[in-house]
Each structure stands twice: as structure tokens, then as C-alpha cells.
Amino acid sequence: MIKQTLSILTLLLMVFSCRAQLADKSSAVIEISSIAEFKKYINQDNVHVKLKPGNYQIDSAEKIRFIEITGNNSYFDLTGARFMVDTKLFNRPDLIKSSDGNSMYCAIEISGNHTTLEGLYIETYGDTPGRQSKNKMFNLVGESVTLKNVEVRTTGSSPWGYGYLYGLGGGDVRKMNGIRIGYPAKNVKLLGCKVHMRAMGHAIFLQGAENTLIEECEVDGLLRTTDAMLAETSGYGFDKNFYAAKGNYIEGTIVAADGKILPGEIISLSEDGIRIYPEYNGFKTKNTTVKNCTVTQMRRGICTGLGAASDTVIDCVVRDCVATGFNVGNGDTLINCSANAKYGEAFCIPYTNAKNAKVDITILDSRNGLANNLLAKINGTGHSVLIKTDNDAYIPETMAIKLSVWEGYGNFNENATMHATNITLDNKTSTEVIKFNGTKQLKVKSVGKVREATNSENLINEGNRTKR
Template identity: 35%
Template sequence: MLRKKLTCLIITMTFFMSCKGSSEIIEVSTLQELSKYLNQDNVTVKLAPGEYHITNTDLSHNVILKKYTNGKPETDYPISALLYFSGNNSKYILNNVIIHLDTKLHKAFGKNHIFEVFVSGNNNTIEGLEVKDMGHEHPIRGAIMMHVMGDGNTISNVKLHIQGSYPYGYGHLLGKGANPIVTPQKHSSLLVSGKDTKLLGCTVITRGFGHGIVMQGAVNTFIKDCYVEGEMRSTDAMLAETSGPAFETGFSSDYPPGKILPNEIKALSEDGVRSYPYGSLVGRKTENITVINTTIKNMRSGIDLNAHIGKTEIENCTVIGCQEKGYSVASNAVVKNSRGDAQYGPLLSFPGNNVKNCQVELELMPSVGDYPVKRLAEINGSGHTIIIKNYDNKKRTKVSPIVFGESFWSDVHRYRNPNSDPKQFSGANNITLNNQTGMPIIFKELSENNKVVSNGELLEDLGKNNMFEKNKID
């Protein structure tokens, strides 16, 4: 009995001491001191406020990850990390800490992919860090400023300032993915591939070609109180160039009609909040995303969450001045109490016909730009219930139609594959829309059995069995 009591006492004391040790704050004043704790478990570390610089590879780590194919790790994927958080159950208090990264380091690791800040450990909290790229040197293979790959991590009040990609200044016009006109060296901002990640109060200011917040293989991602901002550039400014990649390729474009056109405006980065179907570094599908009280400004797309599976919840979000679309979601998504403008592109887009049963409530903000907007909203898929009304009861001053059965991506696919069947990419069926914006409605050929109540006019109905009811609400 005495032995059992002593054993219990020892276990209790050990547990207590372990917990006590993990709650003690270790204060450090240099990045070199901080780096000693980034691979440790159960520590709480506070870096003294101030500005720090990383100009060499002294703190960096080279890591061989595996790239998955068909759920199996098969191919080596070498990366280099400037700050490598590999410990577990730790907290890093980095309030009022600014770390400047010399972008010359983008070329310091050969053909390795670069994760400037890499979080591979689990159940950590990183609080208050601000990271700034200094310079414009682009990576050889691609870079990501922060990659959260571990599970159960909380990234709180982190600010990321991204620079250094090629080509920059043309958005996606020179191509991306397979067969680009100019091969890009992209620089994305914040990649999540872990499970149960929380991004709270984070800010991304990107001046690089790449995404803002992006999920690849992430599960149960929670994004709240975040802000993502890119910048826009007119095609007139691009066409005025007398040197550079666009000039050297005859101002060709990977998008219809194959040339950069005048009098348009393009986002120079990619999407604000974006999901991909699969994460090749974790070997699983992307699943379940919640975005709350988050603002996206001047990105290619605002909140583009149409590629993952499971839950999509968007609440109290704002999208301003995005080029290709404001909101795009996957089947069974719920969008409520959110808003955006159609300053440069549609407020809402369902780019394909396979998205089903979404519940969408959006307010149209009245801001307009100097460039034409072909469609206010692009409605495709089936079974949706959509309400669009004016924000603060202010009506948009430029007329753009809400269109059923077409989308920008349908236009792109037909341009790239002129012999393809449009039904592969477009089609709106059994969708209910309550349009309170005063903007007109168009039913195209691939629309059928839709019902619209609208205080705007019906301009055209080329579909089948669509119902339109004029409502006099102002």
C-alpha cells in the first residue's frame, strides 16, 4: 500500500512539475535564442519586442518532405525553412516583433521550395508575429511565407507582408499551371495543410503572385477576424511597357481572346481565401472550412471555396474590389450576413454546374469602378436558395445583369477547348433567387426550372420553364 501511495505521489509531482515548467515564460532577446526553442515541446517563449533581420542562412533548416500520390508518400520534396517551428504543445509570444527577411535568401537554397516560416509541430500557439519580405528577388522554385502543416495550431494576430515573385505585375494573364506563356515563380502567403488550424486576427498584405490564405489537405480550418489585401493594375499600364515579359511575348494572354486587352483591370495576386481539392504533402482531401468576419480586398477572387469537401460556412465577411469574383462556394455551403461589391467582377460566381444546394445571403455594396462588369452574378448548379439585396439600401449606379447558365470560367474553357460541350461547364437548374438589387436578370440557354423574384427587369429568357416574378420593392 505504501509503495502504491509513493508511486502515485511521484507521478502526481512529476505531472505538476511538467505542467509548471510548461507555464513558465522563457524570455529571449535574439532570434538565435528563440531558435533554440522552436523544436522543443511544452515551452512558453517570449521574444523581446523589436525589429529583427534575417539576412543569411544561419537559422535555416533543410527538410525532406514527401509528396503523396494516390495517398502514398512516394516522391521527395525538399524544402528550406528560415524559421522552423517543429515542437509540440508550445506557445510563442511574439507581440510587437517584426522580422525582416532579405529576399536574396529566395535564391540561397537552390531548387528547394521555400517556406519562410514553417510550422510542422502540433498544438502550438504563435501570437503576434509580423514578417516582412525586404526586396523583390523571386524564388527559383516557389515560396510560401508561412506554411502551417502540423495539427491543432493557433496562429493569432500574425501579419505577413509578401514580396518577391516572377512575373509580377500581370496577374494570371501570362499563365499558371500547365503550359504557361511565362513560367511563374510564385510566392503565396499563408498555406494551411494541417488539421484543426485556427487563424485568428491575421493580416496578409501581398505584393507577390500567389494566394493569400490557401488550404491544401487542411481539415477543419477556422478563420476569423482576418484581412487579406493585394493590389490592382490596369491593362493600359501593362500595354504601355517597352520591355519585360509581357512585351517580350507580344502581350499574349492565357485567357480569352489570347491577347491582353486595353481598358481592363487585373489583380496582381491570386485568391484571398482559397481551397484546393487535395494536399499532396499530407496525402488527403481538403475538408471543412469556416470563415467569419474576414475582409478581402483587391485579390483575383475574394473567398473562393469551391474545391474542398464537407462543410463551408461563411459569415459576416466582406469582399472589396476583386477581379474575377467575390464569392464562390462548394455544395451545401452556407453564406450569411456577408457583403461585397462588383467593382471589377461579379459579386457571386458558381463557375460550374456541379455545385448543389447552397444557401447564400449577400448584400451588394454600391461601389463601382471605371471598367465594365459583364455579369453582376454568375448562377450555375442546382438547388440553391439565394438572396441578394442592396447594402445599406444604396443601389448600384451602373447596371450589370445577374446571369443564369454562364460564367467566366465557362468562357475560358470554351476558348481553350472550342469543340467542347458548354454543358460541361455551365448550367443552372432548380435555383431560387430573391433579387432586391434592382439589377436585371438574364436566363441563358443552359438555364431550366429556376424561379426568380426580382425588383429588376427580365432582359432575356433563352432557357426552359424559368419563372420570373416582378417585385416592386425599391
């Protein structure tokens, strides 16, 4: 009996010893100092790789995904490393296409599961435009991928300096997006990441991803006045006699009906800060949480409203965006968020089919802006909205909160019946609330005046039925 007990104990000790040795082996840090070494480990499982701090040039590739990280349960510590990616790679027709059916070019793709990449600074250099507008820096498609403390700086779109005035719907602009999270991605986390948009494109966007967390991330872009554009004596806009790709309203900027660019307007040179697409190839985008993030000087700040899924935005700050600060949709919840309205409405619930959104927002200093008098826009059914500010002087007296309006961003069906029905609005600011035709069953408490739109205002509203 004693011998049997000793044998069992000996066997258990051997098992524990082997497990300990395997654990030590899997957690041992592999220190490397070149891109060539880095590529040796990106398809391996259970590795912990640390790249020596320094500058690394990415000027060669075999595939349209220049670096493909396919390993599972691996950790890549790139703290202090700077990857400089030559834009010429995005224009290489000879690179091997991907087997997933998506023709996008990207610098780094992570398709492995339970993999973390931390600490990298990555930027593009050069001015060669890509072959298509789906260029991006990161493409995250694995399960439980974490991107942590990564900093991205994008350049390389062409023509640069005109933003969406020429770059929508298959236009001329070749984009350079930041970070994509796409199907079949699940449980992806972006933690403490920064994206500096110096190119046309979205900073962070989702397509068909599930259970995504975006936390402590920062996005910034650049704005430009149309006056500066109209002062050009050469270049892309000059060659087109300053006619945009279409007329009327373009993503927050008003041009003439015939497309002539007008003075006194402002554009974003990039697209959206954080944007959720409703799906990818039939796979729905679901359950996104955006927390403690900031977006500055983009077209739209945080855009969750396009899909049917209910998304949550908590403690986020948006400043100086041109189309809208927060684009809110069906079932979305904004908790303790804040935005200004210098160049576009602080938030909008623009869609007539949106239901049961909840908005808690503080209005930041919106003085000294340009080309905007809309503080907020509310359409749809069953929403609960709280609007407040720390200082009424932050909101110019010319601004208004409007219900049942075409004005501003987000109405795609010109034949829709505009309405705001069964809305609960608590307006703790002195801003005027205007109810346009279609506003019914409004439950409102307001420090500012509440009134019906005049006949002439309703006529102007009906005249804004162009796609927005």
C-alpha cells in the same frame, strides 16, 4: 488506521506538489532576444517562449524550410518582433530538401501539434526571384496549430506587375505566397491574421487540411489597369509586345483571341485572397469555416467552390476583386456576407455540377468600376440565393444577374451542358435577372425585371465556351 490515513495524505500531498512544480516549469516564460536563441526552442515540447520586441534578419538557412517549429504543446509569443527574410534564401540551390516530398521553400513551417505562434510581423526584402513558384511565408501542417495576430507582407515575385497574364500553368512568374495550411493539418486556426500581398500568389490557401477555422483575418492586394501596362516603354510586357500567355478570358480579364492585351481592362497583381484547393496528394480538404474576414483587391476574394466539400463563410466582406468576390461551390453556405462588383461579379456559383449551395449576400457600392457588367452568375442545381443591397443606387443599371452562363469565372469543360436547374432566387435589388438557355424550374421573387435571354444573347453565351 490513523497512521495509514496520514501516510496516504502525505503521499497525495507529495504527488500534488510534484505536479504543481511540473506545471510551473512548463508554464514558465522563457525570455529570449535573438534568432539563435529562438531556434534552440522550436523543436522542444511544452515551452513558453517570448522573443524580445525588435527587428530580426533571416538571411541564412540550412534547409528549404528556413525555420521549422516541430515542438508540441508549445507557445511562442513574438509580439512586437519583426522578421525580415532575405529573398535570396528562396533561390538557394544548396539548401537541404524536405523529407515530405514537397519541394516548396518557406520561411516558417509549423509541424508540431497543439502549438501556437502569436504576434509576429514577417516580411521579405530584396528582389531575388525564387527557384520555383511554390515559395511561401508560412506552411502549417501540424494538428491544432494556432496562428494568432500574425502579419505577413510578401514581396519577391518576378516579373512583378503583370499578375496572372503571364503567371498561370507553369508560366514565367515566380510567386511568393502567404500562408499555406496543408495535409496532414487538422484543426488549424488562423485568428486575427493579416496578409498584405505585394507579390504574385495566394494570400491564404488550403490543400488537404481538415476542420480549419479562419477568423477575423484581413487580406489586401494591388490592382493595375491594362492601360498602365500598355503605356510601358520597357520591361517584361513591352518585350513581349504586350501579348499575354494565352487569349480570350484570363481569370477575370479579357484579352484578344490571339493574346494581345487590350486597353480598358484591369488585373490583380496577386491571386486569391482565401482559396480552398480540393485536395493534396489524394487527401481531401474538408470542413472549412471562414468567419468575419475581409479581402480587398485580389483576383478572387474567397474561393471555396473548387472542392466537393461543404464549406461555410460567415459575415465576410470582399471588395474590388477582379475575377469574382465569392466563388461558391457544392454545398457551400454564405451567411450574411457582402461584396461589390466593380471589377468582377460579386459572387458566382459557376460549376454545372455544383448542388445545394446557400447564398445570403448584400451588394456593396459597385459604381465607378471598370470592365464588368455582371453582378452575379448562377449555374448548377438546387441552390438557394438571397441578393440584397442597402441602396439600389449602389448597383449600376447596366448590371445583371445571369443564370446558365459561361461568362465570368469558373467553367473548365468546354463541352459541358450549361444549366441552372431548380434554383430558388430572392432578388431584393432592382437588378435585372436574365435566364439563358438551360435555366429550368426557377423559383424567383425579384424586385428587378426577370426575362429570357434573347437569341443573340444566347448565341454570344455559346460563343463564350472557351475555358474560363
